[in-house]
Amino acid sequence: MNEQHEEHSEHSAAPRPEPDAHHSDDAPDPPAARTPPDPKPEPEAEPEPEPEPASTVEPEHRQDPPDPAKPTAPAGPPGQVHHNNVNQYFYGELNASGAQFGLGTAGSDNARRRAVGRLDAGEADAILAPYVKPACFEQAVLALEQDAVVVLVGPPGSGKRSGAVALVDALADGSEYVVLSPGRSLDDLASGKVAFEKGVGYVLLDRTGEDSSQTADFDWRRVRDTVREHDAHLVVTTVHPVDGAVVESVRHVPWHLPDLTAVLRVRLARAGCAEDTVERAAALMPAGCRIAEVAAAAGRIACGGAPEEVWQDYGSSAAQPVREWFLQERTPQEWAEVTTLAFVNGAGYRDFETCQERLEGWVAPAFPEPVTEEEQHAAARRAVDRRLSLSRNALVAVEDRKNGALTRTALVFPHPQYRQWALEELWTKRSTPYWNGVRDWLTELVAAQPGLGLQLSVAQGLALLARPAFDEVADNYLHPWASGTAGPAGQSTATLVLQCMCLHESLAATALGLARGWARSYDPALRSTAAAAFSGALGVRFPTDAVTHLLRLIVRRGGLPVDAAFALAGLVAVLAECGQDTGAVLRPLAYRLRQQRETLTGQPKENILGAAMTVLRARDARTERLVCAALLERDDRQTTTIGQVWAGVLDNLPRRGRALAALFATLRELPAVSEHPERLAERFGHAVGAALPADDRPPLAGALRQVAARADEAVTALVEIFLTAVLSTKG
Known part of the structure; x- marks a missing residue:
């Protein structure tokens, strides 16, 4: 084509x-x-x-x-x-629920709009109007002004997307901004496969291309010359610079978060909040917030939410109860309870307990077997009192969900954000034998064609796990399932993970x-x-x-x-x-x-x-x-x-x-x-x-x-x- x-x-x-x-x-x-x-x-x-x-x-x-x-x-x-089967459920059931999966977004609005193409005026204004410049902004402006291309390097959640738009806005002649696909290679950018237009600002977010360290500087030089030739500007964002390469032709600027307190104040002031509300919200903001969390919290506070209640869902405030739970010594059964809940979220008691029992069998080699008679009796009691143990677990809550005239009981986390933090703690605290058992358990679960509801829950869990452990998810779940090792249901679940x-x-x-x-x-x-x-x-x-x-x-x-x-x-x-x-x-x-x-x-x-x-x-x-x-x-x-x-x-x-x-x-x-x-x-x-x-x-x-x-x-x-x-x- x-x-x-x-x-x-x-x-x-x-x-x-x-x-x-x-x-x-x-x-x-x-x-x-x-x-x-x-x-x-x-x-x-x-x-x-x-x-x-x-x-x-x-x-x-x-x-x-x-x-x-x-x-x-x-x-x-x-x-x-x-x-x-996959997309009908994803767009129907997922949107109907309006659920949050701890990924930093409410609902599925992100999945329902394109991530590439021209930014319309409304979207550009929404990014630029409340924008707060970080300390590294002027360095990036100078690089973009001199070279017509600059690369922003920083971790996820550091504001690179809004920073890229603000940079091209500062230097582009007009108000047209184009977002390019992250799959674009340097050769695409340099060889005319992207039709750069005079005066237009281009951003390429989260670039995923793998550069050769031997040719990286030459390739970036070609990109720079092409963009200059068309009198355009290009800002590229990435998480990691080229390994072992020295790129002199296009500057790679380390990107940092802006002052989050200033971000909060600007957003609340623009929303018309009273000064005392702004000050109270700024004073109560917890550590460890991402910039998207600050924006979301500001929106809730502006709509009337009490700052002390809103901040409980973000940053270290959201993670603290989960981290405190994991600091205590836990039994194998408790580990299995939280792990099951992370992947089988919203199930009823019978389905949940069946899945938990299967998981316990798979992860048993990761724990020492009970040796004394007292330890054996304690393990047997825990197995019998499975539901009682769930009721005592601070990370497990029971939710009543309306289903027409009926009410269904579902096991969930007390707050949706706990799911993300629980998975991060599990990944940090449990070693490879445990995760081998989790892998085999989920593969068995998915291969049995459990239905789209359970498939979606597993997919949500794996999408959350991909943040702290992407290689684990890609190598042990996505690639094997996509290639058919867990049957057609495994393939459709792998697809659902990408959708999530x-x-x-x-x-x-x-x-x-x-x-x-x-x-x-x-x-x-x-x-x-x-x-x-x-x-x-x-x-x-x-x-x-x-x-x-x-x-x-x-x-x-x-x-x-x-x-x-x-x-x-x-x-x-x-x-x-x-x-x-x-x-x-x-x-x-x-x-x-x-x-x-x-x-x-x-x-x-x-x-x-x-x-x-x-x-x-x-x-x-x-x-x-x-x-x-x-x-x-x-x-x-x-x-x-x-x-x-x-x-x-x-x-x-x-x-x-x-x-x-x-x-x-x-x-x-x-x-x-x-x-x-x-x-x-x-x-x-x-x-x-x-x-x-x-x-x-x-x-x-x-x-x-x-x-x-x-x-x-x-x-x-x-x-x-x-x-x-x-x-x-x-x-």
């Missing part, structure tokens, strides 16, 4: 109101759960070149990939992930790096899991990266066109549900179809056509309506692009019969998605007509009238309006 085209897609999105949408399969097609097995992969060396069209004709009996699965679909062949990581600004780029690596793997199971991940929250956060990798999986030799087609359709539906730019998928797909128009045959062309049909037939899981039909009404900006995608499949004679049936289904649903279906049909017709070659329009009209011959009068009228617009379009 043309890289500038991709980068344009990355820059041009704008948020829209959030419709209520999900995707599902098209009813007339076979269930997606019965997806045929993947073709035998033919691994290619990385990096992947864009494949040339194959010279062989695909067999006549080939069918399009089935449409995305409904949440209730049964499990399919090993190595395939059912995207809807997207809830936190500092973990989202890490999740992207994992999925990119899986997508490039020789292992088809890893590539299938990556496709599933890109169809959900990860694709919403980084749509350009998601579409790029999914299209490569569709067209590459030995790729996974069926899985990737599911993922593209799923991503369109999830983007629509989140009110994000569905054109991030539709524009590159239309571009690919135009590219393939002059190609007579070949596997890549067939795969792209099949993927386009899958996207066009994806349905909303809640309303059962076609997603692209609803988009014609919700987002008229996409009408032209949708018309181009339709023209691409209608222009292909072997698929025209199925395409016409799907087109008729779309027109038939216009009254269900719009109060003015006639206007919608006319606009849709003009879009398709403009994209179709003039010679193809009359045959299309005759064939579509035959398909609609038995339709009722209202639908026939819509078909005629549509065809009149197609035939009357000039060009």
